[in-house]
């Protein structure tokens with residue numbers, strides 16, 4: 001690799017874009033990485049090695065894909081933009097362990113792909129510089145589907161990363177935090193400056209690492225209801241639990257009944273959703289289920 005010129009340099013990226021007359025589509029969240037140091041960092045954070053099966057979303061012109069190919073056993077990369085397919089055939093030609101799939105990740109059958117192409121015992125990691133316009137739908141779909149993916153190391157918008165990794169009693173803590181942390185342990189591992197992208201995005205970026213939990217962190221009687229209750233508790237952030245929940249259940253329960261259930265759970269209805277831990281939300285949801293037909 002001594003004379004190897006990585007794709008992720010400003011000059012090589014410009015050369016490739018020019019050769020293919022490529023124009024960026026903002027609507028597809030196309031901000032390509034042009035800094036190989038950042039990519040080496042992402043690889044380190046992702047904890048991949050020659051045993052790893054890797055899934056990438058949105059390879060672009062292959063900047064991250066190339067690093068993934070060098071360090072893992074096999075890479076599957078889903079790219080929605082047809083114009084990039086011939087570019088990737090060219091830029092990734094030196095690597096025989098990469099398969100580019102022309103597909104929208106939201107429509108792809110990732111479970112089948114993993115079962116068909118990776119060994120059952122093989123660690124599977126998802127690594128991506130995600131298109132920012134659909135970060136949350138992509139991650140939530142992959143997490144809810146409970147796919148056998150051990151970890152997710154993703155470049156995303158800084159504020160969204162902070163929300164996903166937030167602690168209770170902070171501005172960023174909310175229903176997204178609890179949904180992500182129900183399935184994974186979440187940590188913001190790095191801040192990334194705008195200058196490492198071409199074109200530069202309008203927002204700041206961070207690298208978020210999610211490690212899939214093998215067991216749910218709390219016992220909930222009804223998962224759907226647990227998440228509904230969380231959503232309802234944050235409906236109006238400045239309102240108390242009692243007010244948000246009474247409003248949400250107004251067709252089924254009186255205000256007094258909601259107050260009674262809160263009392264039974266031992267959680268003060270005067271608190272706000274942002275102060276409750278996941279354990280407290282689980283307790284509250286289970287109390288609702290056992291003491292009402294909510």
Ligand SMILES: C[S@@+](CC[C@H](N)C(=O)[O-])C[C@H]1O[C@@H](n2cnc3c(N)ncnc32)[C@H](O)[C@@H]1O
Nearest residue numbers: 031032033058059060063079080104105129131
């Ligand atoms: C932020 S760029 C990252 C490009 C490249 N990985 C890099 O780091 O330079 C996002 C990529 O995701 C692709 N993309 C956008 N929406 C997608 C979707 N629904 N499914 C698959 N790829 C998508 C875009 O075309 C683009 O190549």
